[in-house]
Amino acid sequence: MEQENEARGRLIECAKKEFLEKGFAKASLRSISAAAGMTTGAVYFFCKDKNGLFGAVVDEPLQRILQAIAQHFSSDLHADPVAFQHETGDHDDFADMMISLLYADRDALLILLEKSAGSCYVNIIDRFVEMIEQHNLALAQKYAVLFPGKRINQYFLHWFSHVSINAFVHLVTHEDSRERARKEIKPVMDMLIEGWTAHMLEDDV
Amino acid sequence: MEQENEARGRLIECAKKEFLEKGFAKASLRSISAAAGMTTGAVYFFCKDKNGLFGAVVDEPLQRILQAIAQHFSSDLHADPVAFQHETGDHDDFADMMISLLYADRDALLILLEKSAGSCYVNIIDRFVEMIEQHNLALAQKYAVLFPGKRINQYFLHWFSHVSINAFVHLVTHEDSRERARKEIKPVMDMLIEGWTAHMLEDDV
Amino acid sequence: MEQENEARGRLIECAKKEFLEKGFAKASLRSISAAAGMTTGAVYFFCKDKNGLFGAVVDEPLQRILQAIAQHFSSDLHADPVAFQHETGDHDDFADMMISLLYADRDALLILLEKSAGSCYVNIIDRFVEMIEQHNLALAQKYAVLFPGKRINQYFLHWFSHVSINAFVHLVTHEDSRERARKEIKPVMDMLIEGWTAHMLEDDV
Amino acid sequence: MEQENEARGRLIECAKKEFLEKGFAKASLRSISAAAGMTTGAVYFFCKDKNGLFGAVVDEPLQRILQAIAQHFSSDLHADPVAFQHETGDHDDFADMMISLLYADRDALLILLEKSAGSCYVNIIDRFVEMIEQHNLALAQKYAVLFPGKRINQYFLHWFSHVSINAFVHLVTHEDSRERARKEIKPVMDMLIEGWTAHMLEDDV
DNA sequence: TATGAATGAGTCTTCATTCAT
DNA sequence: TATGAATGAAGACTCATTCAT
Numbered sequence: 001m002e003q004e005n006e007a008r009g010r011l012i013e014c015a016k017k018e019f020l021e022k023g024f025a026k027a028s029l030r031s032i033s034a035a036a037g038m039t040t041g042a043v044y045f046f047c048k049d050k051n052g053l054f055g056a057v058v059d060e061p062l063q064r065i066l067q068a069i070a071q072h073f074s075s076d077l078h079a080d081p082v083a084f085q086h087e088t089g090d091h092d093d094f095a096d097m098m099i100s101l102l103y104a105d106r107d108a109l110l111i112l113l114e115k116s117a118g119s120c121y122v123n124i125i126d127r128f129v130e131m132i133e134q135h136n137l138a139l140a141q142k143y144a145v146l147f148p149g150k151r152i153n154q155y156f157l158h159w160f161s162h163v164s165i166n167a168f169v170h171l172v173t174h175e176d177s178r179e180r181a182r183k184e185i186k187p188v189m190d191m192l193i194e195g196w197t198a199h200m201l202e203d204d205v
Numbered sequence: 206m207e208q209e210n211e212a213r214g215r216l217i218e219c220a221k222k223e224f225l226e227k228g229f230a231k232a233s234l235r236s237i238s239a240a241a242g243m244t245t246g247a248v249y250f251f252c253k254d255k256n257g258l259f260g261a262v263v264d265e266p267l268q269r270i271l272q273a274i275a276q277h278f279s280s281d282l283h284a285d286p287v288a289f290q291h292e293t294g295d296h297d298d299f300a301d302m303m304i305s306l307l308y309a310d311r312d313a314l315l316i317l318l319e320k321s322a323g324s325c326y327v328n329i330i331d332r333f334v335e336m337i338e339q340h341n342l343a344l345a346q347k348y349a350v351l352f353p354g355k356r357i358n359q360y361f362l363h364w365f366s367h368v369s370i371n372a373f374v375h376l377v378t379h380e381d382s383r384e385r386a387r388k389e390i391k392p393v394m395d396m397l398i399e400g401w402t403a404h405m406l407e408d409d410v
Numbered sequence: 411m412e413q414e415n416e417a418r419g420r421l422i423e424c425a426k427k428e429f430l431e432k433g434f435a436k437a438s439l440r441s442i443s444a445a446a447g448m449t450t451g452a453v454y455f456f457c458k459d460k461n462g463l464f465g466a467v468v469d470e471p472l473q474r475i476l477q478a479i480a481q482h483f484s485s486d487l488h489a490d491p492v493a494f495q496h497e498t499g500d501h502d503d504f505a506d507m508m509i510s511l512l513y514a515d516r517d518a519l520l521i522l523l524e525k526s527a528g529s530c531y532v533n534i535i536d537r538f539v540e541m542i543e544q545h546n547l548a549l550a551q552k553y554a555v556l557f558p559g560k561r562i563n564q565y566f567l568h569w570f571s572h573v574s575i576n577a578f579v580h581l582v583t584h585e586d587s588r589e590r591a592r593k594e595i596k597p598v599m600d601m602l603i604e605g606w607t608a609h610m611l612e613d614d615v
Numbered sequence: 616m617e618q619e620n621e622a623r624g625r626l627i628e629c630a631k632k633e634f635l636e637k638g639f640a641k642a643s644l645r646s647i648s649a650a651a652g653m654t655t656g657a658v659y660f661f662c663k664d665k666n667g668l669f670g671a672v673v674d675e676p677l678q679r680i681l682q683a684i685a686q687h688f689s690s691d692l693h694a695d696p697v698a699f700q701h702e703t704g705d706h707d708d709f710a711d712m713m714i715s716l717l718y719a720d721r722d723a724l725l726i727l728l729e730k731s732a733g734s735c736y737v738n739i740i741d742r743f744v745e746m747i748e749q750h751n752l753a754l755a756q757k758y759a760v761l762f763p764g765k766r767i768n769q770y771f772l773h774w775f776s777h778v779s780i781n782a783f784v785h786l787v788t789h790e791d792s793r794e795r796a797r798k799e800i801k802p803v804m805d806m807l808i809e810g811w812t813a814h815m816l817e818d819d820v
Numbered sequence: 821t822a823t824g825a826a827t828g829a830g831t832c833t834t835c836a837t838t839c840a841t
Numbered sequence: 842t843a844t845g846a847a848t849g850a851a852g853a854c855t856c857a858t859t860c861a862t
Binding site for chain 3 (some may be wrong): 834835836837838839
Binding site for chain 6 (some may be wrong): 643645655656658659665
């Protein structure tokens with residue numbers, strides 16, 4: 001977006017390639033900077049350290065996704081929980097948004113999701129899971145009110161949140177084409193919605 | 206089983222602890238061998254190398270699971286695919302078996318599933334997924350015969366296999382108690398079965 | 411005095427702070443220039459190099475002291491050596507002058523005396539010691555003439571010169587208040603004078 | 616003393632030489648290990664890190680001195696404070712002991728006293744000063760009791776303690792011969808004793 | 821059976837310095 | 842007058858691995 005320095009761009013592009021190939025821990029600043037045609041020292045002109053370089057690759061797309069999710073959830077909560085399973089349009093919108101975001105800078109996301117071991121972004125997926133779990137919890141609580149004698153199944157809630165996130169992670173990880181991704185996610189989302197409806201509440205003992 | 210050496214046992218126990226804490230890549234043979242009260246050199250008497258040590262920790266429980274799954278699948282295939290969703294007993298058996306196996310040496314499994322980055326066991330989960338995917342495919346093919354105008358949704362099949370495996374990974378990862386694990390897996394399995402039935406086949410175009 | 415540049419002043423002020431905190435060797439031009447709101451390159455516009463920057467901080471007060479001592483000594487030498495211990499006024503004057511000079515830019519002096527390791531000002535104290543030692547030697551020679559059968563104790567002379575300088579170094583280093591410094595130095599000076607008289611000459615063998 | 620490994624001995628000897636020449640901060644493990652005919656990695660087999668190597672050079676003689684001082688002081692405190700200035704024998708013993716200790720491994724002491732900047736032994740002299748200051752304080756308190764209307768001059772006490780330590784530091788630093796050291800310290804000690812007697816107490820206001 | 825010693829390549833990082841602009 | 846970019850050498854340190862004994 002910004003008309004950045006050219007060498008910096010080269011550096012980050014090479015870093016992206018190396019992180020994608022070797023992962024954060026095994027990536028070598030030496031080989032990254034060599035590929036970018038500069039010395040290791042130069043890297044430290046552009047970034048604070050190895051983690052900073054990693055951040056330069058992944059942070060922007062990450063923030064975009066984080067914000068989009070937060071925003072979506074804040075608006076979504078006012079919806080009618082009874083109609084959870086019928087709000088197809090809403091779920092479709094969410095899925096479309098996620099796919100757009102995920103594929104906008106797919107390599108960066110792949111790195112973030114699969115190659116961040118050792119960096120300060122480890123377990124970033126857990127942050128996504130936490131966000132969606134909180135949201136699901138709120139939704140489920142409103143839902144549970146309508147069913148006396150039922151209560152939220154906490155374990156299922158947690159697992160369900162995991163699976164929901166992983167649905168997108170799996171998508172961006174296994175499906176190269178954004179168009180096909182749009183199509184493939186549908187039955188997955190449907191199955192998730194049905195599962196939510198059928199199993200989120202358990203009998204209160 | 207084998208009349209093992211005592212020092213070797215100590216070594217492997219300490220390795221298990223270190224791998225669990227730091228993961229394969231960040232684990233240090235120095236600190237492992239120090240904890241086991243021996244020198245780094247000694248490690249190479251017992252194992253070929255770092256990967257070998259990792260294998261000494263995780264391979265036995267891994268093989269047990271691999272065999273159990275293979276065996277289960279070979280017998281399962283003769284079942285009636287029409288009745289997939291009704292074979293509750295069978296699914297329960299499978300889940301019980303898996304839980305038994307997973308919790309028998311839970312630490313080793315945790316390491317294998319979550320801490321193997323950098324070792325030659327990376328992506329071991331993918332091997333599980335492949336196994337189950339082949340099995341699901343065979344099942345689905347028999348099932349598809351009964352529904353002309355329908356065909357297997359390949360992407361869904363793959364994702365479904367992933368989720369099936371992850372159901373167990375998530376369980377062993379998040380649930381300390383084997384008894385609770387037995388209970389928590391139920392709605393998860395139910396949701397999986399329902400999802401299979403509803404979405405494994407898509408309209409043939 | 412000079413119509414200095416404002417940025418230069420800021421730079422030197424920040425350098426002073428950093429040198430005081432970390433000492434010459436561990437001070438970083440990067441962090442100094444950053445604190446001064448400029449780039450490292452800019453430092454080299456104002457100074458020749460790191461040592462030059464150090465000099466910009468400490469050299470002026472140093473020169474003032476060097477000159478004052480030289481001047482004091484050249485006038486002092488004409489005094490009557492017999493009366494060394496009685497020239498209280500003279501010693502008081504010297505002490506007062508030193509204290510004024512030392513506290514005029516105390517931070518700079520502290521840096522020079524305690525934080526110059528690694529710079530070309532290391533062992534600057536030795537230069538003070540040499541000056542005072544030469545002076546003490548001259549004084550002692552005139553004094554020795556009056557005591558046949560006695561000669562100057564060279565080692566004592568050297569140590570004594572050290573201690574004399576350190577009396578002031580210790581003062582500026584440990585005593586924040588210039589007024590208290592004026593008071594505290596008195597018994598110290600007295601002890602030095604008495605020591606001089608009693609031990610500077612030893613029996614000639 | 617211990618029949619140590621030969622390479623380790625070589626390493627420590629080379630380290631001693633390098634520390635003596637360049638000081639802790641500017642000493643290079645690279646050049647030390649090269650001089651000792653081994654790789655940098657080997658250093659870490661023998662020592663924890665650079666500070667550990669420094670410790671291997673200086674810690675033993677340091678501990679010997681620390682203990683000797685502590686022991687001397689604990690016995691000395693029972694002496695008659697009135698007779699402080701007359702206990703020539705005692706002071707002589709102390710001086711002799713210190714000189715023996717200081718010259719037993721003089722290079723190590725020189726390093727410790729003058730070249731420790733940057734290491735975890737910086738300001739080790741202050742520890743000596745503190746020890747002797749506490750002792751001097753205790754002595755002075757007993758002494759002060761005998762002189763109503765007088766009180767301890769705190770600044771003088773502190774400075775005096777510094778000078779006392781520096782008497783030995785200066786000695787080992789400037790005098791190569793242990794025999795001459797024994798002789799040179801005498802007038803210094805005398806001057807210290809006289810100064811103590813004359814100036815440690817000031818008029819109570 | 822295991823050790824103690826050592827290697828050597830590699831890690832990230834920091835630094836003073838330079839120089840075209 | 843000052844910057845931004847980059848250098849290059851060196852820094853301490855860690856590691857898996859080897860091998861004679």
